[in-house]
Amino acid sequence: MRKHIFNAGPCKLPDSTLKNTAAAVLEFGNTGQSIMEVSHRSSDFQAVYDEAVALFKEVLSVPEGYSVLFLGGGASMQFCMIPFNFMKKKAGYVNTGTWSTAAIKEAKMFGEVVLVASSEADGFTYYPEFTIPSDVDYMHITSNNTIRGTELLTDPVSPVPLISDMSSDICSRPVDVAKYAMIYGGCQKNLGPAGVTFVIIKDEFLNNVVADRTIPTMLRYKTHVEKESMYNTPPCINIFAVKETLKWVKEMGGVKAMEKLAIQRADAIYNYLETSKMFRPVVKEGSRSRMNIPFLLKEGYEALEKEFIDFCKTKNIVGIKGHRSVGGFRASTYNACTMEDVNVLVDAMREFEKKNA
Numbered sequence: 001m002r003k004h005i006f007n008a009g010p011c012k013l014p015d016s017t018l019k020n021t022a023a024a025v026l027e028f029g030n031t032g033q034s035i036m037e038v039s040h041r042s043s044d045f046q047a048v049y050d051e052a053v054a055l056f057k058e059v060l061s062v063p064e065g066y067s068v069l070f071l072g073g074g075a076s077m078q079f080c081m082i083p084f085n086f087m088k089k090k091a092g093y094v095n096t097g098t099w100s101t102a103a104i105k106e107a108k109m110f111g112e113v114v115l116v117a118s119s120e121a122d123g124f125t126y127y128p129e130f131t132i133p134s135d136v137d138y139m140h141i142t143s144n145n146t147i148r149g150t151e152l153l154t155d156p157v158s159p160v161p162l163i164s165d166m167s168s169d170i171c172s173r174p175v176d177v178a179k180y181a182m183i184y185g186g187c188q189k190n191l192g193p194a195g196v197t198f199v200i201i202k203d204e205f206l207n208n209v210v211a212d213r214t215i216p217t218m219l220r221y222k223t224h225v226e227k228e229s230m231y232n233t234p235p236c237i238n239i240f241a242v243k244e245t246l247k248w249v250k251e252m253g254g255v256k257a258m259e260k261l262a263i264q265r266a267d268a269i270y271n272y273l274e275t276s277k278m279f280r281p282v283v284k285e286g287s288r289s290r291m292n293i294p295f296l297l298k299e300g301y302e303a304l305e306k307e308f309i310d311f312c313k314t315k316n317i318v319g320i321k322g323h324r325s326v327g328g329f330r331a332s333t334y335n336a337c338t339m340e341d342v343n344v345l346v347d348a349m350r351e352f353e354k355k356n357a
Ligand SMILES: *Cc1c(COP(=O)(O)O)cnc(C)c1O
Pocket: 009, 073, 074, 075, 076, 077, 099, 142, 144, 145, 146, 147, 165, 166, 167, 168, 185, 186, 187, 189
């Protein structure tokens, strides 16, 4: 029986992604080969790659002049590739949690980091306001903070090239891609299995590459743009699965429909948390993510933590244990999470609360 999956990543994926990828593992089209066996240089695989890129561009309304890449290395590899390629002297960063902190650490190896804003002093419980300086080489933000559960739901206007880590909220709302020089993320939160990273990069931005630094071939964005993600062997099966998810997003009505569903899921959980006598939300109103919802037991009930996790297991709910840095619980409600999943969780909380009142 399929569980109610609230894992933060790898995450729940649409049934059609699982079914069609599983079928392609056994036989990819009529090729007589598995998607794991077929050459990445074959026309059959090229068609999969082209479709994934085209669907991504269509679903996100990516304007002309941008390239889409599917690479290995995870979002974490982008943390070092970005400053390696684009940081001449200094870059602006907003620190909104664990992943921004990791990105900042890498950037510091290549130049000066201007910390434009941070919510660290307040335990990253809100998304800080910020003004982007005009004298930095680029500005880096993390649109959704997977661990802390805060999200920036607008696309900032920036006087310098703007880069956003959208690992955990990609395709969950319409994005004005034109406002960004680059959008990237690990696919394992909203698009597919772990092992493939998406990069949407403005071709013009590639001219900003630091000229007087030697960048290894594999770590150069130009390499991957020129070779259309095929400089080396791309993660073929992962790209196939991402293509299936993008197809599903389109069939469901696109990112506008995804946003509507995301709002419904998050509202259902937050509405309950606001009225509960036993549970409380962690993130301040106005900064709340629709994708990751951390919550805690109220004072006096903290000892029930393990008991609630065990109770959830009996309801076939998995993945709600909180990140070790926040504690408590976290429900990750990505695109493939259904209202049914959410209702089962909220009912479980309600029942647990009644039982232990
Ligand atoms: C998960 C995550 C990462 C790290 O992704 P990897 O693909 O594991 O390197 C980076 N940023 C954000 C916002 C994430 O949620």
